[in-house]
Amino acid sequence: MNDSNNLSRRKFIQTGAAAGGGLLLSFYLPAFGKFRNAGLPAPVNFVPNAFIRIGTDDIITVIVNHSEMGQGAYTSLPMILADELDADWSKVRFEAAPVDPAYNHTAFGMQMTGGSTSTNSEWDRFRKAGATGKYMLIAAAAQTWDVDASTCKAEKGCVIHTGTGRKLTYGQLVEKASAIAAPAEVKLKDPKDYFLIGKPVKRLDTPEKINGTGIFGLDVKIPGLLTAVIARPPVFGGKVKGFDAAKAKSIPGIKHVLQMDRGIAVIADGFWPAKLGRDALNIEWDDGNLATLNSKTQGEEYAALALQPGAVAKNDGDANGAISNAAKKLEAVYELPYLAHSPMEPLNCVADVKADSCEIWVGTQFQTAEMMTASRITGLPSSKIKIHTTLLGGGFGRRAVLDCHFVAEAVQISNALKVPIKVVWTREDDIHGGYYRPRAYHKLSAGLDASGKLLAWKQNVVCQSFIVGTPLAGMMVQNGVDGLTVEGAANMPYAIPNLHVAWNMAPNGVPTLWWRSVGSSHTAFAVEGFIDELAKAAGKDPFEYRRILLEKSPRHKKLLEFVAEKAGWKKPLAPGRGKGIAIHESFGSVVAQVAEVSITNNKTLKVHRIVCAIDCGQVINPDTVKAQMEGCIAFGLTAALYGEITFDRGRVQQGNFHNYRMLRMNEMPKVEVHIMESTEPMGGVGEPGVPPVAPAVMNALYTLTGRRVRSLPLRPDDLKKKA
Amino acid sequence: MINLKVNGKAYQVDVDPSTPILWVIRDHIGLTGTKFGCGVAQCGACTVHLNGNGIRSCVTPVSGAEGKELVTIEGLDPKLSKPLQQAWIQEDVPQCGYCQSGQIMAAAILIRDKVNPTDGDIDGAMTGNICRCGTYQRIRKAIHVAADLKKSGVK
Numbered sequence: 022m023n024d025s026n027n028l029s030r031r032k033f034i035q036t037g038a039a040a041g042g043g044l045l046l047s048f049y050l051p052a053f054g055k056f057r058n059a060g061l062p063a064p065v066n067f068v069p070n071a072f073i074r075i076g077t078d079d080i081i082t083v084i085v086n087h088s089e090m091g092q093g094a095y096t097s098l099p100m101i102l103a104d105e106l107d108a109d110w111s112k113v114r115f116e117a118a119p120v121d122p123a124y125n126h127t128a129f130g131m132q133m134t135g136g137s138t139s140t141n142s143e144w145d146r147f148r149k150a151g152a153t154g155k156y157m158l159i160a161a162a163a164q165t166w167d168v169d170a171s172t173c174k175a176e177k178g179c180v181i182h183t184g185t186g187r188k189l190t191y192g193q194l195v196e197k198a199s200a201i202a203a204p205a206e207v208k209l210k211d212p213k214d215y216f217l218i219g220k221p222v223k224r225l226d227t228p229e230k231i232n233g234t235g236i237f238g239l240d241v242k243i244p245g246l247l248t249a250v251i252a253r254p255p256v257f258g259g260k261v262k263g264f265d266a267a268k269a270k271s272i273p274g275i276k277h278v279l280q281m282d283r284g285i286a287v288i289a290d291g292f293w294p295a296k297l298g299r300d301a302l303n304i305e306w307d308d309g310n311l312a313t314l315n316s317k318t319q320g321e322e323y324a325a326l327a328l329q330p331g332a333v334a335k336n337d338g339d340a341n342g343a344i345s346n347a348a349k350k351l352e353a354v355y356e357l358p359y360l361a362h363s364p365m366e367p368l369n370c371v372a373d374v375k376a377d378s379c380e381i382w383v384g385t386q387f388q389t390a391e392m393m394t395a396s397r398i399t400g401l402p403s404s405k406i407k408i409h410t411t412l413l414g415g416g417f418g419r420r421a422v423l424d425c426h427f428v429a430e431a432v433q434i435s436n437a438l439k440v441p442i443k444v445v446w447t448r449e450d451d452i453h454g455g456y457y458r459p460r461a462y463h464k465l466s467a468g469l470d471a472s473g474k475l476l477a478w479k480q481n482v483v484c485q486s487f488i489v490g491t492p493l494a495g496m497m498v499q500n501g502v503d504g505l506t507v508e509g510a511a512n513m514p515y516a517i518p519n520l521h522v523a524w525n526m527a528p529n530g531v532p533t534l535w536w537r538s539v540g541s542s543h544t545a546f547a548v549e550g551f552i553d554e555l556a557k558a559a560g561k562d563p564f565e566y567r568r569i570l571l572e573k574s575p576r577h578k579k580l581l582e583f584v585a586e587k588a589g590w591k592k593p594l595a596p597g598r599g600k601g602i603a604i605h606e607s608f609g610s611v612v613a614q615v616a617e618v619s620i621t622n623n624k625t626l627k628v629h630r631i632v633c634a635i636d637c638g639q640v641i642n643p644d645t646v647k648a649q650m651e652g653c654i655a656f657g658l659t660a661a662l663y664g665e666i667t668f669d670r671g672r673v674q675q676g677n678f679h680n681y682r683m684l685r686m687n688e689m690p691k692v693e694v695h696i697m698e699s700t701e702p703m704g705g706v707g708e709p710g711v712p713p714v715a716p717a718v719m720n721a722l723y724t725l726t727g728r729r730v731r732s733l734p735l736r737p738d739d740l741k742k743k744a
Numbered sequence: 745m746i747n748l749k750v751n752g753k754a755y756q757v758d759v760d761p762s763t764p765i766l767w768v769i770r771d772h773i774g775l776t777g778t779k780f781g782c783g784v785a786q787c788g789a790c791t792v793h794l795n796g797n798g799i800r801s802c803v804t805p806v807s808g809a810e811g812k813e814l815v816t817i818e819g820l821d822p823k824l825s826k827p828l829q830q831a832w833i834q835e836d837v838p839q840c841g842y843c844q845s846g847q848i849m850a851a852a853i854l855i856r857d858k859v860n861p862t863d864g865d866i867d868g869a870m871t872g873n874i875c876r877c878g879t880y881q882r883i884r885k886a887i888h889v890a891a892d893l894k895k896s897g898v899k
Binding site for chain 1: 759760763764767770771772774775776777778779780781782783784786787789816817818825828829832833836837838839840841842843844845848866867870871872873874875876877878879880881882883884
């Protein structure tokens with residue numbers, strides 16, 4: 022280290038635990054009331070929180086406790102804090118938070134990222150953190166000048182004495198501010214004074230993502246690191262009966278072959294030999310109970326289950342009675358397959374277990390649970406476990422795993438061998454690896470009166486639960502219903518006098534998990550497809566039909582009208598084009614979309630344009646909202662057109678992107694995003710754009726073919742005009 | 745021993761000649777900007793330039809690079825990297841960012857070879873690169889911007 026570095030380091034004021042020195046502001050932040058989204062518990066932790074570090078060089082580092090997986094948390098959370106701090110945005114940096122109760126999710130009580138909550142769960146805490154910092158800096162300046170703090174103001178990283186124009190930068194105030202007591206209460210800004218919140222701001226993490234320097238989990242290098250590739254059972258629940266590793270061990274670079282609970286790990290001095298070693302293993306598997314699992318027969322089982330009454334999630338009026346007396350009756354079945362999340366960065370984790378410590382580097386959404394898992398495996402107290410959160414090459418829910426398996430594997434191997442280990446999943450491991458969006462079967466019936474008015478709706482959902490039987494069940498299962506399985510159906514916004522929604526739990530076995538937009542990823546397709554069918558049966562325009570049914574949901578109605586206007590719903594389309602509409606609320610936001618499609622040669626669907634409107638309440642970064650809607654649309658379209666995990670003889674039939682296809686550049690529609698002015702509580706944006714995509718596209722397709730697509734993904738026959 | 749030239753620098757690596765270039769770059773040379781996405785040339789995250797041609801390093805054996813020039817995201821010619829990076833920042837392209845090295849390496853070939861790439865050219869050059877976050881619309885726009893910046897001589 023050269024002299025100037027040493028000098029500048031000495032200038033830092035060492036306070037508290039702030040690595041690198043500077044002012045570390047610690048706060049006791051008051052509770053901020055019940056979290057807005059219904060069904061979530063009130064905050065449980067009111068412990069000190071450390072979110073800002075200001076250096077004497079004026080650099081402001083915002084310590085971000087939500088993982089960056091593309092959703093923009095490393096920009097939007099610093100924006101919230103920096104606005105209240107009146108920071109100079111050009112001096113603001115981000116840093117991933119260590120794992121500490123201080124950084125627990127304000128609603129979920131553990132450190133984690135998910136549920137489209139990064140901004141709305143931190144909206145109050147990060148504003149207060151920034152405002153508290155500003156208060157202390159102003160107090161420090163007032164003390165320096167021996168003036169009253171009320172005669173000072175903060176602006177762009179400086180405190181200014183309004184009477185005399187004297188000015189000190191935040192960096193110059195570091196030492197004095199460190200001695201100021203944090204106030205119990207702070208005044209937050211009048212929204213009209215926001216200079217970052219609500220404005221389009223360029224992401225802070227772009228430069229490192231376009232020059233190869235950004236570090237994802239897979240990029241972590243530490244001395245002595247070995248790579249492990251694991252042979253996992255080809256059938257879920259399978260076990261190793263016996264194995265022969267002689268051939269694998271003869272491959273240069275192979276260091277160890279280790280049997281573990283999840284399979285056989287081959288450990289080598291790099292990925293390639295480890296993979297070759299795994300390919301060379303000769304393993305005899307006991308396939309277990311799912312050895313005969315087959316998607317077709319499973320579908321028949323789901324259909325049979327849908328005939329059972331199920332656990333009741335919603336029961337208004339008398340749906341059965343109203344349907345049996347209705348002038349017109351409709352019935353339909355909507356089906357959706359298992360889906361893999363397929364983040365671009367395959368799963369991986371680095372663990373370095375020593376006699377008295379365990380260090381983990383991982384792109385994760387679930388830090389606290391992983392710390393507990395590592396503690397359990399190593400026998401070390403959680404104080405001896407250190408987790409470094411890297412960039413996540415996509416999450417979509419796959420990196421928030423209740424059993425923490427992809428971290429556990431690395432910790433187990435490193436614990437056994439006492440060498441640092443990087444477990445790398447191949448793409449095939451990921452697609453075969455389970456934790457899918459559950460397969461879903463929706464049995465629907467409805468009754469209309471003679472004029473087409475909707476009298477009754479009955480919906481029976483069949484799908485697995487990944488909550489029942491876990492510690493989350495107490496919170497998320499009510500009256501026998503896992504709320505995640507019926508969300509978006511049981512709370513549909515339409516005014517229906519007789520509404521009955523029930524859930525039948527499908528047998529577990531295939532590991533399932535939350536997949537971007539969770540239950541809404543399948544309920545929206547069923548609800549918004551069936552409502553379109555009812556509009557048709559009533560002889561009404563699908564937009565008008567929805568609009569009338571939304572009379573008691575003004576927020577939805579307004580958004581629907583907004584998207585229709587933006588999309589030019591009433592204007593005729595070019596010949597050969599069809600349009601479809603869908604609206605869905607999830608994660609506190611409402612999203613409506615209009616899709617415009619055509620079919621070429623009876624065999625190729627082209628989605629030309631999707632107009633998307635969102636009401637997410639207070640917006641932090643409008644450009645991020647737009648980016649998330651664009652991303653949600655690509656994600657939802659991938660599922661609608663291609664996404665499907667199927668089983669034969671217990672084995673997953675897809676393996677890589679050639680048969681588990683992703684939307685590509687040439688298939689991306691023109692996406693136009695419109696954010697509606699709103700005074701609603703802040704909703705999420707990472708997921709709510711996904712649910713309306715498939716129904717909007719399939720409703721558009723119907724106008725061209727006369728065929729209802731009630732099963733995803735799209736099949737070739739769906740594109741042929743109905744005779 | 746295999747002799748390699750990566751980003752203008754000579755390396756000698758002791759690996760099986762059938763090892764894909766990707767793993768030599770990442771595990772032996774230590775350049776991690778080139779990403780592993782699929783291992784079967786389906787996603788383009790591993791795109792590098794071999795003698796000026798875009799290749800999928802996850803399926804190209806290192807033996808095929810002997811005596812040739814390899815360029816990774818870390819060593820991309822500033823005449824290409826500067827306009828591309830500036831355009832990517834201007835359009836706020838990346839989300840998770842994992843595929844973006846590959847996207848930029850593919851786009852670099854396109855703007856090197858086409859002064860005014862059309863949307864059709866972009867489809868042709870970029871359809872092999874998957875972005876799971878769905879940043880395609882912004883990549884398209886950024887390529888047009890980068891091509892213009894390159895013409896105007898941004899350095």
